Structures are given as structure tokens and as C-alpha cells.
Amino acid sequence: MIVGEQKPIEEIKEIVAPYKNILILGCGTCVKTCFAGGEDEVAVLTSALRLAFKKDGHKINIEEHTVERQCEDEFIHEAAEAVARNDATLSLACGAGVQAVARRFVKAPILPGVNTTFMGVLEKQGLFTEECSGCGNCELDIFGAVCPFTRCAKKLLNGPCGGSQEGKCEVNSETDCAWHLIIERLTALGQLDNLRTYISPKNWSPSLSGGPRKLVREDQVI
Numbered sequence: 001m002i003v004g005e006q007k008p009i010e011e012i013k014e015i016v017a018p019y020k021n022i023l024i025l026g027c028g029t030c031v032k033t034c035f036a037g038g039e040d041e042v043a044v045l046t047s048a049l050r051l052a053f054k055k056d057g058h059k060i061n062i063e064e065h066t067v068e069r070q071c072e073d074e075f076i077h078e079a080a081e082a083v084a085r086n087d088a089t090l091s092l093a094c095g096a097g098v099q100a101v102a103r104r105f106v107k108a109p110i111l112p113g114v115n116t117t118f119m120g121v122l123e124k125q126g127l128f129t130e131e132c133s134g135c136g137n138c139e140l141d142i143f144g145a146v147c148p149f150t151r152c153a154k155k156l157l158n159g160p161c162g163g164s165q166e167g168k169c170e171v172n173s174e175t176d177c178a179w180h181l182i183i184e185r186l187t188a189l190g191q192l193d194n195l196r197t198y199i200s201p202k203n204w205s206p207s208l209s210g211g212p213r214k215l216v217r218e219d220q221v222i
């Protein structure tokens with residue numbers, strides 16, 4: 001899922017301050033799971049903003065609404081009336097959601113309320129870890145399904161740097177050494193021989209460094 005964090009309230013206050021009527025628009029998928037922008041976070045932020053502006057003597061009207069996914073037109077559509085009723089919309093979706101909503105409502109200011117951070121997993125309650133950099137050419141089969149491009153601090157492809165201690169990375173002792181995990185996994189799978197093959201430098205051309213990417217599914221195009 002996409003992991004993000006709600007912006008600090010002081011920053012959000014500055015972003016919405018020029019407007020009198022604000023819609024806070026939540027997203028019920030990834031950002032809900034990481035407690036950044038689901039229905040509950042919309043409600044809490046709305047109350048906090050109302051209080052903060054009241055304290056400052058600043059009059060602002062805030063409406064709340066949450067759709068299932070802000071990155072899909074089918075769901076964005078449900079927010080059309082609420083967006084039209086307000087001077088601006090503060091989106092609590094990831095950056096893709098904010099842009100999708102802005103694309104749909106071309107005359108409405110759509111403002112970001114979340115800092116989108118990475119693609120990752122919920123490791124345990126309250127802990128999200130980055131697992132994939134969206135390189136565009138997945139090679140997890142070689143590495144026992146542990147991504148060294150994302151999870152090794154030095155992005156090493158042909159074995160560990162030798163600095164790890166007790167399974168932790170020498171760059172950050174709170175992070176698991178990706179290569180420790182890769183070797184553990186390959187051992188368990190009986191695929192340690194994978195490491196005998198030289199892995200050539202990563203071809204980053206399908207990654208974001210080649211500019212924004214597109215994925216076309218011809219079989220789905222109408």
C-alpha cells in the first residue's frame with residue numbers, strides 16, 4: 001500500500017487559511033490503513049482545525065467527506081457536490097489521489113494534507129516499512145522476495161557489505177540488513193545458489209528517473 005503521514009496541523013492551517021469554506025476529503029483505502037486520511041482522521045482534523053481557527057478568531061467553515069478511493073474517478077465522482085459547495089478542498093489522500101481529484105475538478109483548488117512517503121507494508125500495529133521503490137522491473141525472484149534496491153541502504157546486488165551486526169544494517173542499526181534477510185530466505189528455500197550468478201547493475205530506465213511512467217493494458221482499453 002501507499003504509506004503517508006498527515007501534515008502537521010500548523011502547516012495545514014497555513015494551506016487552508018486563505019479560504020472561507022473548506023472541504024476535508026478523506027480516502028478510505030491506503031491512507032486509512034496508515035491512519036493519515038480515512039474517515040476517522042478527517043473527523044479528528046476537522047475538530048482540531050475548527051478549534052485552532054476559533055482560538056485565532058479566524059472564521060472558517062469546514063465540511064467533511066470521505067470517498068473509498070481518491071485515485072479512481074468512479075469514487076471521486078461522489079464528492080462532486082461537496083467540492084462544488086466549498087472554496088477549496090483539502091485532500092487527505094496520497095499525492096496520486098490529490099492529483100486525480102484536481103484533474104476531475106479543474107476549477108477547484110485541491111490542496112494536499114498528507115505527505116506521501118513510500119510503498120510498504122504494515123509490519124505490526126503502528127509500524128509501516130518501505131518495501132518497494134517501484135523500479136518497473138521486479139527481480140524479487142532472484143533475491144528470495146526481499147528487495148535490495150529498496151531495503152539495502154547501499155543498494156547492493158551481489159551480497160552484503162560485511163558491516164551488518166546481529167542482522168541489523170550498519171547504516172541504521174534499527175533496520176534489518178536486507179542481505180541478512182535475503183540469505184535467510186534463500187537458505188530456507190534451498191536457493192542459495194542464486195547468489196553464484198553475478199547480478200549486473202540495475203537498469204533504472206523503467207524507473208521514475210526516465211520521467212513519469214504509464215501502464216497501458218490493451219485488453220482493458222475501451
Ligand code: SF4
Nearest residue numbers: 132133135138139147
Ligand atoms: S525489484 Fe523493483 S519492483 Fe520489485 S520490489 Fe524491488 S523496487 Fe519494487
Ligand code: SF4
Nearest residue numbers: 152161169170177178
Ligand atoms: S548492512 Fe546490509 S542492508 Fe546495510 S548496507 Fe550493508 S548489506 Fe546493505
